[in-house]
Amino acid sequence: MNLHLQYISKLDTRSRSLGTKLEISITGSKSETNRLLLLQALYPTISLENASNSDDSEVMEKALQKLKTENCQLPTEIDVHHAGTAMRFLTAYFAIQEGKEVVLTGSSRMKERPIKILVDALQQLGAEISYQEKEGFPPMKIIGKKVNKSKVSLPANVSSQYISALLLIAPKLENGLELTLEGEITSLPYINMTIELLNNIGVETSFEENIIKVNPLVTLSTVEGQNITIESDWSSASYWFSIVALSEIGTKITLSSYKKNSLQGDSVLVEIYKNFGVETVFNDDNSITISKINYNIKRQSRSFGTLFLNLQSSPDIAQTIAVTCFGLGIGCHLTGLHTLKIKETDRLEALKNELTKLGVTISVTNDSLTLESSEKINENCVIKTYQDHRMAMAFAPLALRVPIIIENAEVVSKSYPTFWDDLKSIGFTIQKE
Template identity: 30%
Template sequence: MKEIKPISNFNVTVAIPGSKSITHRAIIAASLATGKSLIRNFLDSEDTIFTAETLKKLGVDIAFEGNNLHVSGTGGKFIPLVGRKELFLGNSGTSFRLLLSVVALGQGEFVMTGTPRMLTRPIGALVTALNRLDVEASCINQNSCPPVLIMANGIRGGRTEIAGNQSSQYLSSLLLTGPCMNQGVEIEVIGELVSTPYVDITVDVMEQFGVKVERDNYSYFRVKPGKGYEAREYTIQGDASSASYFWAAAAITGGVVTTENIFPLSTRQGDICLLELLEKMGCRVERSSDRVTVHGGALSGIDADMGDLPDMVPTLAAVALFAEGKTHIRNVQHLRIKESDRLRAIALEWGKLGAKVEETDDGLIIYGKGDLKGTVVFPHNDHRIAMSLAVIGLKVHGVKIEDEACVGKSFPRFWELWDKF
């Protein structure tokens, strides 16, 4: 159990570790490339290790050297498998979704599975999209959730479609394997796509590894056959999602935080847009080429469509507790299928502290400046809930977080850096 000590009047600088989202995608692109790649500043976390270890089980040679990864790509072809192989992905939804298409490139019988929570998280839309490309895959329990059985025999490719309203990772999965499909791939997105910045990250990583993606905004994508990934050296920038908790710390305490290894003027990470919301609430933000400084100030509630920033909802929900008036967070119904039902988890745990939080069909209404009292809170095995509760504890005496180690999913060094305060 971790007790958070309230603080104020601080000025700290924090070097932010590599982006989880970019690390997943870079490891996959390097694994599917022809030749040897060097990935610098990769994020060593539970989720990214699931991705790397699964690729190693498919026959990719991956060696760890400090914060660097040496990856010997297979050119999108894997060693044929004899017998059935189980691939355990824990509760890493990103690993599961992105790798489902990668596993289908192989040869043999695979079962992809995970923790009990993972077995409740939808995957059926991606399975159906792969079926349209002649991949033999099915949800074993016939409930559109893992475990998934894949009779892998490469992917023919062609044209498919994917619903956009659950997870953009379905689309990213298909895109990442597109260069390795015999006919390439054309993908039509049905309905409005959620979390679009993560697709931009996928496309950017693919292009950095030599693959061109044709697109019509977020409704149509095409990857032509014949031009595979090229091995290269690639440096992963800091994670804006991880930086957000330090920005929030400054916001609510009136302190000053500078985060290094963040590139606000050029990054594809959509979570950088949390800075604009903090400015609307009353913070002062300084941006330079490779760092961000946030100065806390008097805060006011806002109305925020966070459909493209779902991972930032817990962070903003923590800040909202200390703002005048109410904050309305909208268009994030897809948060119910994350590591936890994040909307419910926020309402429950913030409520334990005395906050007034209302769940809506697609978000939350949070009433600021309430009478908050510290108590024991539970992060629901969700790293982002835990780190957001740590933010709240900087202003509320007596916040004690159970299962604090769950931050290892995305930010193993979080408590070490947090204790700098």
Template identity: 40%
Template sequence: MKSIRLEKISSAPKGKLHISGSKSISNRVLIMSELSDAEADISSFPNLSEADDTQRLIFYLNQIRSCADQQLPLIINAENAGTVMRFLASYLSVQKGSWLLTGSERMQKRPIGILVSALQGLGAHISHSDKTNYPPLHIIGGQLAGGELKMDASVSSQFITSLMMVAPYTQKGLTIRFDEKPVSFSYIEMTRKLMQNFGASVELKDTFVQVKPSEYKIKSIKIEPDWSSASYWYELASLAETSDIFLEGYTNKSVQGDSCVSEIYKELGVHTIFEPDGIRLTSSGKQTSHFIYDLTDAPDLVPAVLTSCAAKKIKASITGVEHLKHKESDRMLSLSNELKKTGAILTEKNKTYHLSFDNNMTISEKLVFETYKDHRMAMCFAPLAIVYDKITIKDKDVVEKSYPAFWDDLKKLNFVRMNS
């Protein structure tokens, strides 16, 4: 694992960045395109995500297509890609053939039993190959009957999205009922909008989703740049004395729930200017004394937001993040461990996480941040160089998962010197 050392050379980051397409949109569009009978290829989707997760999905969709109807199971390794694991679990259930879907050591500790049980209830031949509730999964693909089921929606919105995307190709269609509004509901809403854009009949409410049998009619769409990736540049702008960061291609009309980052950072000192070709981030100098927010619908913003608050010594109280323990790392634990090095204390009470500070703590002049094999940890800690002058981040290549150009883009803003 390679580390990267960052040394501040300026307190005023400035530059223009092009961020590739949303990983969430890209992976959904790829699955829907593959389910259709259209001859669409990736050239139909300009600005497709460059993330490792998306490239891995493209590779395996090509493999699956060429190995249909085989008797011996094709081994598909999702590594640490949650969307690849969860989306393919449903997709392979409707593809003729025998499949073994596995992942990294961490992935094999991330529960998937809720999705497996739901697929079995729809007629899928899917089972756990080792430990109940966890990957690997053995799947024999075929036609799904569809029907109605009830799901626990408190663990992952990706389970619901996975089922929704294959639902048009079931015999009866699909109705999923929830006991309560699902976590990360904005991602389910994104799935609905994309499905409808491709001709599917979808009705989505807080307590249910209904998809009728149909077929996707794929058309070319340009993939929006990724708002989750933009959050680290918002964080940097919030920590800088002054900033002028232009992000190409962003608009105020987005299907991504994380686009709320522009509103959130109003409270953390960032002004967003929507221009014809993108957004400009500048430091406003205005900030709240106590940040309070429900991040249920934007969980991927948590690392940048909490790290911003920690570095700016802003007390915070956030809710809606209990399910982050099931991400690439246990994110709240990872953030607690690392932000502690800056004097920040993260505690939980009654499902609310509180950020406070040890004002008597002496902060090390040689701050080293662990990343826990989690891309968002590496990216959220990098802007701290503008506050603490010199920092080291372990396992720098972990950013390949979602934002391969991250370190190059960091360099373009001319505020740090980097050494590997």
């Protein structure tokens, strides 16, 4: 295996019946972990348990630590590689670190991902940020300073991470923050997650109509000695929902640790996968058991149905759902997906390319995906991952139907490093080349 790490994993199973008692432990939510890591950097007395072991969270933690310990000549260069969340959150964090200078950069793909909306908002507040290469894109030079202004507005139909980045630093601003969101809000659950985490450490907030207000955190006693246990990642759970959906009736998998009243938008999986005959039971030990209890209702009709879903509040599970529908021979029309164009890759075009290889007719627009029903799946297709962890994991469950090949399978470390080992533990056969 060379340094390019371009090994290939062949996934196959001897039987679609995975057994009836399988248990998988999934580490903390990447979304919650990265938010809490930033809050911990602002308020060091906070301690965290069940933090994500994803590459993105490790990058975030190392970047925050590097700024504390770096003694070399300014500015300090920090490379977040492919970690989009870290890029957005750290841009805001470094902007208020008085006396610190940082050049924040990333991979070649990261340099193609826009950040102008967030930078414009921070500059409205008084931040000092300049682009080092292409206007509106990383890398950026950030000179940390005291920010006194408190009112800012930005479009609401963009990545919620821009909004969360501003909200997370708001308690440290002298006058807090009044953030006006213009237009229809995208990924509302992720904004609500950020607000709830702020509330949990004692920050006073309000969210009325399209205006979010965050008060400065004056009384630090609310955060002293706080020990926060992070809920496991629902996005990572989505692949197990897909596996159960593609399995025979009677298959059960138990996942830990999950809350019925989750802050994570992707917990909508519980309702969505009822369409595929998957039942979810919340257990007393904070685990969930997902079971295949019947064939999906859509397939019971003589003519294959089409599943219609608006995923504006949970776009990260679109790839998983599209592949599940394909594997079950149902069509789907998924909307609310415009943010997928600026992820690790253009996820809509990537889905179109790879699902077409497998033999299905699919069309995409700037914010939607339409998949026609098909019972045919081409075998031994090579699935490109486009440096996108979710492409690799979303397609893996299809191995329950046909042998497939996942290129650059190591990309899963971005969010779920033990994914392939966990698949092996339930009976998948995986060969590396």
